[in-house]
Structures are given as structure tokens and as C-alpha cells.
Amino acid sequence: xxQLVQSGGGVVQPGGSLRVSCAASGFAFSNYxxxxxxxxxxxxxxxxxxIRHDGTNKYFGxxxxxxxxxxxxxxxxxxxxxxxxxxxxxxxxxxCAKGYGxxxxxxxxxxxxxxxxxxxxx
Amino acid sequence: ESVLTQSPxxxxxxxxxxxTLSCRASESVSSYLAWYQxxxxxxxxxxxxxxxxxxxxxxARFRGGGSGTDFTLTISSLEPEDFxxxxxxxxxxxxxxxxxxxxxVK
Numbered sequence: 001x002x003q004l005v006q007s008g009g010g011v012v013q014p015g016g017s018l019r020v021s022c023a024a025s026g027f028a029f030s031n032y033x034x035x036x037x038x039x040x041x042x043x044x045x046x047x048x049x050x051i052r053h054d055g056t057n058k059y060f061g062x063x064x065x066x067x068x069x070x071x072x073x074x075x076x077x078x079x080x081x082x083x084x085x086x087x088x089x090x091x092x093x094x095x096c097a098k099g100y101g102x103x104x105x106x107x108x109x110x111x112x113x114x115x116x117x118x119x120x121x122x
Numbered sequence: 123e124s125v126l127t128q129s130p131x132x133x134x135x136x137x138x139x140x141x142t143l144s145c146r147a148s149e150s151v152s153s154y155l156a157w158y159q160x161x162x163x164x165x166x167x168x169x170x171x172x173x174x175x176x177x178x179x180x181x182a183r184f185r186g187g188g189s190g191t192d193f194t195l196t197i198s199s200l201e202p203e204d205f206x207x208x209x210x211x212x213x214x215x216x217x218x219x220x221x222x223x224x225x226x227v228k
Contacts, residue, residue, distance in 0.1 A: 047217040108156035112165035
């Protein structure tokens, strides 16, 4: 079945780095744009980043621009989010999500990963 | 950026009752609006896209409507599994979400 399985996450000190991964199965991963969405504890949803189906274009939310990067390996069906210069306010559950389309961040999310917790604390 | 405002913040209802959730956009998003359901400890689940189209496997009791700046999600005859958080999301530019409506058992 269509599935996104996340790994990584954990506790990191402010200023540190962390990478989370998202393994896709059950669909043609290389045909779809992928997103990261986060949710701070007790808060709502915030879109974080998008990568085009072929990895050529990437877009980031203002709150993470310049600190987070995103990549994908279409040969392995894996999506990555590299988080650098982490701050306390980055503490959240991070979800990978499949976009309905492939080319544009203007998208809705029809499949979600299970989420992975990232805690930034000293 | 289109800001989405959801109301009410909390809806207290009994199983079998009907729920009407509102999502208002600060500027027109045409029909580029989706609705999600989220339960504690779970990822969101897509319910409605393009304002009124049900996602695969979503029961017919979930109905989305509206266009431009005013949207509604109606759940007719609430089932026990329908209680939870609901978010709207627009996708005219970068995606943004509303603050959510909690549907709780009265």
C-alpha cells in the first residue's frame, strides 16, 4: 500500500544539526513533489519545505529558509530533511507528505508519514 | 499570504448530530482549499480537496463547500470516530493552514 515511513529525529542542542528521512513505497515516488510539514507541541500545522519530483526546485518557509535543506534520492525512494542551526522554536513533530502534483509547491497532501519528533534543547 | 481563520475553535456535539466547520481566507483562494482530520498522536488525514472533492475512502457524510474566501466542512450525523481536530489548508501559493477546529463529545 501507499506508505511513507519516517526515521531520524531526536534531541539536539541549540545550534546543532539533525537529519530526518522519509522512505516511500507503493507509488511512483519519482513522479511526485514532496513536502515537509511540522507541528509544534500543542500547536497547529506549519508547512516547512517542498521539493519538486525531480529534485530540481526546492522551496522553504520563511522560518527555516537558509537553515534547512531538502533532498531526495529517487533511485532509493527516500526523502531527506537536513536541519542546521536548530533553534528551540524548531521543536516539533515533523511530517513528510506526498503532494498531489509533481511540479509545484501549490499543493495539497494526500499521504502523510507517521511523524518524527525533533526536540531542540540544552 | 492568505491567512486562514477557522471557527469555532471548539464544537461540542453528540454522536448523530451534524457539524458545520468554517474556514475563512483573508484573500480569495478560489477553490484551492483542502480539509484534514487529525486525531491525537496521529498524522493528519486528507478529507477534502479542491474545496468540495472527497479524498479516496472518505465517507459521504463529509461534505466540503464554498469558494473564494468562505468555506465549510459539514459532517452529517457524527460517528464516534469523527471526533478530533480539523484543519483547512490553502494552496494558491505556498501552503498555509488554519488554526484548527476541535470537534469534541458533548
